[in-house]
Amino acid sequence: MPSIDTLAERLSTYLGPEQVNLVRRAYFYAEQAHDGQRRRSGEPYVTHPLAVAGILADMHMDHQSLMAAMLHDVIEDTGIAKEALSQQFGETVAELVDGVSKLTQMNFETKAEAQAENFQKMAMAMARDIRVILVKLADRLHNMRTLEVLSGEKRRRIAKETLEIYAPIANRLGMHTVRVEFEDLGFKAMHPMRSSRIHQAVKRARGNRKEIVAKIEQSLANCLSSDGIEGEVSGRQKHLYGIYKKMRGKRRAFNEIMDVYAFRIIVDKVDTCYRVLGAVHNLYKPLPGRFKDYIAIPKANGYQSLHTTLFGMHGVPIEIQIRTREMEEMANNGIAAHWLYKSNDDDQPKGSHARARQWVKGILELQQRAGNSLEFIESVKIDLFPDEVYVFTPKGRIMELPKGSTAVDFAYAVHTDVGNSCIACRINRRLAPLSEPLQSGSTVEIVSAPGARPNPAWLNFVVTGKARTHIRHALKQQRRSESISLGERLLNKVLTGFDSSLEKISQERIQPILAEYRLEVIEDLLEDIGLGNRMAYVVARRLLSAEGEQLPSAEGPLAIRGTEGLVLSYAKCCTPIPGDPIVGHLSAGKGMVVHLEDCRNISEIRHNPEKCLQLSWAKDVTGEFNVELRVELEHQRGLIALLASSVNAADGNIEKISMDERDGRISVVQLVVSVHDRVHLARVIKKLRTLTGVVRITRMRA
Structure with a gap:
């Protein structure tokens, strides 16, 4: 002991x-x-x-x-x-x-x-x-x-x-x-059993390979000495978990992994590393596309080395790492190799220590933005990717990112504001989708626009913790501001019926209500109303200290502009569009869901003032709205193309299309078309009716 x-x-x-x-x-x-x-x-x-x-x-x-x-x-x-x-x-x-x-x-x-x-x-x-x-x-x-x-x-x-x-x-x-x-x-x-099996197999394989390893090692040593290079050649052993991961991840048999012979050559200086590379490439033919220079571009953790794969004797693949003694020490012990911690803050940490500091700083930023500790640890796990891709900014700066990163990850790595305002990207000077995985050596340029906002769909393809955390944070902030705005409109609508408004109510009246609801500021209360967690009707009664007294309903319905964002959605069951008579259903946590007045799904709560609200479309309503059409027509060649060109001619856009034959002669086509309002929909239907063979067009509802 x-x-x-x-x-x-x-x-x-x-x-x-x-x-x-x-x-x-x-x-x-x-x-x-x-x-x-x-x-x-x-x-x-x-x-x-x-x-x-x-x-x-x-x-x-x-x-x-x-x-x-x-x-x-x-x-x-x-x-x-x-x-x-x-x-x-x-x-x-x-x-x-x-x-x-x-x-x-x-x-x-x-x-x-x-x-x-x-x-x-x-x-x-x-x-x-x-x-x-x-x-x-x-x-x-x-x-x-x-x-x-x-x-x-x-x-x-x-x-x-x-x-x-x-x-x-x-x-x-x-x-x-x-x-x-x-x-x-x-x-x-x-996995004790798997570990034991691989351990036994490795021991057997190493025993069988001793002779060939010794021969390759000797030929590499002779090659260096004939070129007058001093270096230390040693065989490199793969560790058990590394073998297991390769077998599982790359679906390779144990023998395929053990058939690759790995060696390390340690020299004194950086320029000697490149001389050794030339010597071994002279000795055996290199495998194309398998050379990596981590000396010129170190890995994110400070690792430096030259990697190359050669065709050895009898066509046996040989993996070689070439590095200096200092790099070897760095590779094994990393940040602990040369402890650079200074008691004097003026001494700036260098090399791996500076990289480690940078990484910790990034972790702290994730921690501040994350909603809770579980979200934080999920982001950290994502961020601990072992493999990197190296890409360039338009000015030639190298950025290291985890494998599988996209242009959105790159944008957030450059700066949070660049990520938040990103709308498109160019990869090697060509426009590319934001979801395209980046390849090492690519030059990435981000196209941003003031006022642009992160898209919730980005969460489906970003891989870095930083991007994920900042997108979530921005969406929460966006959702909050939109909820507050909608909540204020809903509350003011109820208060107007009582000849009052939020501005007329004093702070002394508001404060006890906030304390009762355990909220800190009026914005929190408005957010709750906008999200449907509290009813504007009930809150208005409490604010006006008229408990039990029925408030008259407000003058006219609440106008919908179509720009309310994340806290207002349109029911998929009845797909309302501007011009349709509509009501709003307040759903806890989701905000307001807009339904058609005669939608069956809300028939039971239609006249409950605490759950449903009379709505109307504002004159300046904007946006595109999906509507489902069922078209019955005689079967003919190029049917889908005819329908698509007709919708397009009426300035509509087909979002989804499916077809089934009712009998040998009549085909039924389901179309989801995006339109601006009822007038636009009428134009689309009119255009479709001009097609020969159209029997019936119906707008689908729940």
Whole structure:
């Protein structure tokens, strides 16, 4: 069992004596705090913080991170307050410990909600000090190494959370070694049988391949020495979870994956990497389209390397990674490779540390915009994509985005306002759909318009958390402003009948009503009315302090302009259009749904003033409205084309068309046509009647 003395000995290789003593002090404090507590395995609890500090020591982390590792469970498990830690070890260490601690004092309805809230708390602490996540990753890594003592269900839950959140975070921070261990341990806990089978198969395959691996390694080493290049050639082993993912995702057999031989060549300088690339391309033929230069364009997590695939001896594919020692260190330990944390804020973080800071800043922005913690964690999971595409702005700036990103994701990555006002895009100078997935190397230009708004349909194809969160936020704001506007019109309509209006009612009258409804401002009340959650009729009675007194109905119906947006919709059962006699049904949460006066679906509530409202069409009503027509006509060649050209000639537009033959001679066609009003519909029907063979045209209603 490791002891504090062996850890102190390791730390003294890179930390000063005073800093090592501070880590020792933190250990003894934790030992005392956890006195009497034991782990599920029966060991004293303090062995866990000691092991976590050992993991951070392998990464050469600073003394404050190691102290936080020693104390990371003290607030959560021993009842010692953050203030006490602050007095003993300083504000910085106390903040790190608090950032890693779970929210134990709150009750959550579900495990998912607790997980989301705890992650949200940690994300905010990460924004203050990124070392919080490194302590948390080390804590989770030791817990994963000692999972066996837990019940099967708990093991699977922790493994699932690790694979979904912590492994992608380690990857995002460039910590390859930690990620691989997370994935293999998580895979073993989630699917023990599959893990064991693949492990056995890999052992067998490696035994059979020893000879050919040695031959390829030797030929690569000879190739470098003949060109006078100093480099270290080593075989690269694929990890179990990586093999499993390829087998599942790419639907490949185990033998196909193991037939590819992987090697790594480590050299001293960047220009040597390109010399090695030329040498190996001379030795074996490269596979077209399989070369990637991550040195010139690093991955989002700071990873740098040259990747190439070659046809080796006997046509065997060989994957080669070429990188410097510094890049190798960076690839394995990522942000922890060169700890650049500065106590002086003037020193700006560089390289991977700056990228990590940028990523955390993005996470914080998601957290501020998300509606709740579950929505936030969903956005973070989406954002932890391992594969990137690299695209260019029109000015040549490189943007990295997750695989499958669209122009809308790109627009939000450039700036939130660009995303919100985006209306079209050009990919490589040609107009393209906003939903088209971007390819690496494309140049993307966004066409925006002032006053444009995000489209709810974008949520079906965007992949970045930032785009999703900002679209949802903008739609909520849009829905709120439209609900307030409609709510004000509905309330004023009722108040007009009582010879009053919202402007005439004093703040003293409004305030008690808001308190009664547990609302803060009048806008919240108007929003509730607009969404149909409260009836304007009831609210008006309360405002005028005339409970029990029947208010006379307002002068005339409420006019509909067609520009009310998200809080006003048109019933699909009867498809009303301007000119039709209409009523409004107030539906809780949806706002107002417009129906025809004689629609069967609202016949029972038609005369209830709290649920239905008399409506009329405004003179300046705008927009296009769908109406369904049934056309019976004699069967003839080119029938659909004839109907389409007739509707088009009357300035109409066919949204949907379906056809079924009633008998061998008569065909019945269902058309959904978009028109401006009843007059426009009459023109469309008149045009259709001129077609030869038309027997009957009927407008369909519920």
